[in-house]
Amino acid sequence: MDGCVVRHHSVHFMGDLTAQPIIINFHQLFQTRDAPAILPTIRNEDVLRAVVALLDTSLPDVGPRDVHETVHYPGIRTIILSRDHADVLEDYRGRTSRNKGTDVSPVPCKTTDRPNSTLKLLAELYSDSEEDPEETSEETPEVETSNSWSWERFCEGLQEFVEEVRDRKERRAVQGEDGKIPPSAVGVESLIVAAACYEVKLLSTGETVLQLSLLAVRKRHWRLGIGSYIMELLKTQPAVGQYDALVAHVDTDAIGFFKQHEFTDNLLLNDKFKELKDDWTNSILMSYLPPFTTDLEMRNPVFSLSLRELEMDMDMARSQALNAYQQQVMCVTRLLKEVKTLREQIGLQREEVDRLNSKLELEKQKRHDVENRFLMYRLKNAQKLLGSNDSDSDDQEQTDQEHSKPGTEEQEKAQSEEPLIQTPEGAGGC
Numbered sequence: 001m002d003g004c005v006v007r008h009h010s011v012h013f014m015g016d017l018t019a020q021p022i023i024i025n026f027h028q029l030f031q032t033r034d035a036p037a038i039l040p041t042i043r044n045e046d047v048l049r050a051v052v053a054l055l056d057t058s059l060p061d062v063g064p065r066d067v068h069e070t071v072h073y074p075g076i077r078t079i080i081l082s083r084d085h086a087d088v089l090e091d092y093r094g095r096t097s098r099n100k101g102t103d104v105s106p107v108p109c110k111t112t113d114r115p116n117s118t119l120k121l122l123a124e125l126y127s128d129s130e131e132d133p134e135e136t137s138e139e140t141p142e143v144e145t146s147n148s149w150s151w152e153r154f155c156e157g158l159q160e161f162v163e164e165v166r167d168r169k170e171r172r173a174v175q176g177e178d179g180k181i182p183p184s185a186v187g188v189e190s191l192i193v194a195a196a197c198y199e200v201k202l203l204s205t206g207e208t209v210l211q212l213s214l215l216a217v218r219k220r221h222w223r224l225g226i227g228s229y230i231m232e233l234l235k236t237q238p239a240v241g242q243y244d245a246l247v248a249h250v251d252t253d254a255i256g257f258f259k260q261h262e263f264t265d266n267l268l269l270n271d272k273f274k275e276l277k278d279d280w281t282n283s284i285l286m287s288y289l290p291p292f293t294t295d296l297e298m299r300n301p302v303f304s305l306s307l308r309e310l311e312m313d314m315d316m317a318r319s320q321a322l323n324a325y326q327q328q329v330m331c332v333t334r335l336l337k338e339v340k341t342l343r344e345q346i347g348l349q350r351e352e353v354d355r356l357n358s359k360l361e362l363e364k365q366k367r368h369d370v371e372n373r374f375l376m377y378r379l380k381n382a383q384k385l386l387g388s389n390d391s392d393s394d395d396q397e398q399t400d401q402e403h404s405k406p407g408t409e410e411q412e413k414a415q416s417e418e419p420l421i422q423t424p425e426g427a428g429g430c
């Protein structure tokens with residue numbers, strides 16, 4: 001067993017599919033001279049290309065460059081589930097004999113053109129067109145530019161690799177008609193069933209978190225329990241290392257799958273892992289908290305449950321909960337007092353407003369009275385003035401009348417008693 005390639009026993013899935021899990025650190029592997037072959041007779045670079053193609057086809061939102069960078073990142077480990085070469089060959093032979101007489105899907109022609117895009121080439125590897133022509137990728141290719149040595153090297157070899165894949169596909173289609181598929185017509189792209197990338201990280205809080213970055217099962221093999229097997233492998237801590245939480249940026253389409261595996265999307269809890277937040281699109285952060293004892297430890301016959309760690313954690317949780325409760329009570333009590341003070345202040349201000357309003361009314365009344373009195377005064381003066389003018393003219397009139405046309409005594413009296421001006425108050429004078 002080598003440090004950068006760890007193999008586990010073969011696993012049997014539904015539908016008679018057997019695969020072997022391998023855990024690899026690609027970064028370390030490519031830095032090791034005479035690194036062991038991940039899969040017998042297959043170049044390690046081609047395994048990497050097939051893994052990137054599978055992940056990229058299954059997670060189109062991520063992009064081939066980011067997938068490659070993730071897989072190749074120093075601390076990242078990749079779980080690969082690979083089928084046995086003989087099993088796949090037998091599978092193909094059986095499938096072509098079953099399909100005899102029916103149409104075989106068209107095989108892409110060999111081409112010497114340069115790749116029109118990395119994305120298109122990668123999509124071709126896992127289009128699964130042999131069995132299901134309508135599953136081909138419809139993604140619009142993007143033009144990738146890169147200065148990264150490993151990415152350039154990855155792209156350089158990709159065209160050649162894709163041509164080999166096309167050649168194998170063509171040979172399987174042609175020779176499969178006689179049920180004689182040669183072993184060389186089965187390559188790495190046919191062996192790999194699933195892949196997942198993870199990294200063990202230390203948070204600033206001191207907790208260890210296993211971050212699952214990418215996970216994909218080849219579409220042809222969905223719903224056979226393969227994804228669940230990888231999840232169990234990640235939950236089995238002796239296989240991947242000790243951690244306090246398992247965290248993933250989950251594609252929105254796969255939330256149901258992760259919920260089935262006891263992951264939670266609880267925002268308050270997951271806020272704890274916010275420093276792991278990434279800018280993956282269409283994804284949410286979900287987490288799984290492991291039990292204190294893993295299944296594997298329980299299965300060990302000499303295992304005895306140690307309560308010490310559990311008790312320490314309980315004590316810590318209790319004191320933290322108590323702290324949080326005390327903080328909350330303090331905060332609520334002070335807020336209540338603040339509300340009371342504010343209410344009192346509002347009451348006082350309301351009283352002051354009422355007092356000022358009644359003072360204003362009083363002032364208005366006073367002003368009204370003064371204005372009335374002033375008006376009366378002016379009226380009285382005007383009447384006086386008019387009265388003196390009238391008596392002068394009356395004397396003159398009387399003299400005139402006496403000389404010209406004498407009237408009755410009552411008429412003259414009535415005329416002199418008529419008020420001159422009517423005020424609104426009806427007061428003719430004081």
Ligand SMILES: CC(C)(COP(=O)(O)OP(=O)(O)OC[C@H]1O[C@@H](n2cnc3c(N)ncnc32)[C@H](O)[C@@H]1OP(=O)(O)O)[C@@H](O)C(=O)NCCC(=O)NCCS
Pocket residue numbers: 058059213214215216217218221222223224225226227228229249250251253254255256257260
């Ligand atoms: C999500 C994925 C890994 C599941 O792999 P799988 O091998 O099909 O999963 P399993 O066969 O172990 O399924 C286990 C259970 O989950 C359910 N399940 C599987 N995929 C699901 C999904 N996308 N949504 C909801 N439930 C799902 C299955 O029905 C099954 O339930 P059952 O036991 O009641 O029948 C696979 O669909 C995939 O590669 N998807 C594309 C990439 C992706 O979304 N990756 C995850 C985000 S990082």
